[in-house]
Amino acid sequence: MKRNISNVFANICSMFVLIILSGVLAMQLADIAIAAQEEMVVSHEGIATVKAIDMNQGIVKLAHGPIASLKWPAMTMDFRIEDRALMQGIKVDDAVTFVFIQSNGDYVITHIKSGK
Template identity: 45%
Template sequence: MKRKTTLGMVITLCLPAVGFAQADSTTSMEMKNMHQSNHAAMHVQGMDMQGMQKSPPAKGVASTSYKATGTVKAADPAAGSVTLAHGPVRALNWPAMTMTFLVKEKALFNKLVVGKPVNVEFVSQGGKYVVTAVN
């Protein structure tokens, strides 16, 4: 008799704990689903997609050309690079800044005079930005 009473008490005491555990897991699952759906919605609704840069084109495909207006800060024909203090480039969502570009052709250095204002066209190639034209 003592054994039946002990077993009954154990079962009686454990049942509420099982119920709570089940309620907690259901609540956790509901919370997880709610978090995931809100997280997905946040990525779409909270993001300004207008200024996002597209992935670079595949090899053999013409790349997009961008334009910038700025002042030549340094030119290094031996390294094939030019440093420009340029204004915003809206197509790439860039603010005004000073940065170094590679230069596609050595002949372009004739127009890249330190201290002079320039208009340049450039492309993205392999993660680098390359000046392709100077006006």
């Protein structure tokens, strides 16, 4: 009888250890999943005609074609420039291909080059 009770106690203890360990493991897996999501930056690609360049504000107005990855139709809109050096050699009326990301509610160009 005494042995039985200590066996039951040992079983309960090991069950608790298992529950705690699996809880810790689950939390770590969740952390890893969140970190992976935060690192994943989705970029979009399009072609456009440059309508205006405002180097002071760091904004370019583009008449862009449809952006399939965002289900956007063609439209004219402003984009923020990640780095003003990207705009070197690009002028109004140029046909460009460009890559952009969504960041803090802005659409930010990360790559842009003349030609299609």
